Each structure stands twice: as C-alpha cells, then as structure tokens.
Amino acid sequence: MHELTICDNLIGMLAAERRRRGFTAVTRLKIEIGRLSCLDPEALRYAFDISVRDTFMHGATLEIERPRGRATCLDCGTAVEVDTRLDACPHCGGVRLDPTGGDKMRLIEMEIR
Numbered sequence: 001m002h003e004l005t006i007c008d009n010l011i012g013m014l015a016a017e018r019r020r021r022g023f024t025a026v027t028r029l030k031i032e033i034g035r036l037s038c039l040d041p042e043a044l045r046y047a048f049d050i051s052v053r054d055t056f057m058h059g060a061t062l063e064i065e066r067p068r069g070r071a072t073c074l075d076c077g078t079a080v081e082v083d084t085r086l087d088a089c090p091h092c093g094g095v096r097l098d099p100t101g102g103d104k105m106r107l108i109e110m111e112i113r
Ligand SMILES: [Zn+2]
Pocket: 073, 074, 075, 076, 077, 078, 089, 090, 091, 092, 093, 094
C-alpha cells in the first residue's frame, strides 16, 4: 500500500526533526492532500494509525485538509480551480488542463511536547 510508505517517510522525517530539536512527542499533525493528488485520505489515515503505533507519534491527532486543485487550461490559457483531474475548464469547457498545484501532500502544522 502506497500510503504506508508515505507514512513511513513522514515519520522518518519527523524523527530526524525530533533529534534535532529534542521534543518528546508529536501530539497533532495537520497535513494537506491536494484534491488532484492520487493519495486517498482515508487510506492515509488508516496507514497513519498503523504506522505510528509504538513510535513517538503514537496517539497524535491527524488533521487532513483538501485544498482544491489549480491548473492552467491549455486551450484558453486561463488559470482555473478544479476538484478532479477529469474536470473540464470552467471557462471554455476544454479538457486539456495542466495541473499547477493541489496535487501534492505537505505538512502544514504540528504540535509537539
Ligand atoms: Zn479553458
């Protein structure tokens, strides 16, 4: 499952941060998963619960935001917001959209103690 790898990478990244800054635990994490990302937020939440067991992140609350995707229409050149990769351009109805944002996962905030 792709989401487990993502969680492992996230925990590894925060473990390095923990060594550097010397905090004990992560109590809350807020991440965003753009709506154009192929990650499934529910699968990620499930993988997160499994992955953080017996780590310094055990019991951390995971908040997931889903920002809309941004794309440039290759037909009319307008910058548009879309919810899926299959959406048509709301301006001209063109279907050739080039994603420019909202297609990634990133960490927005975390609370530590
Ligand atoms: Zn267009």
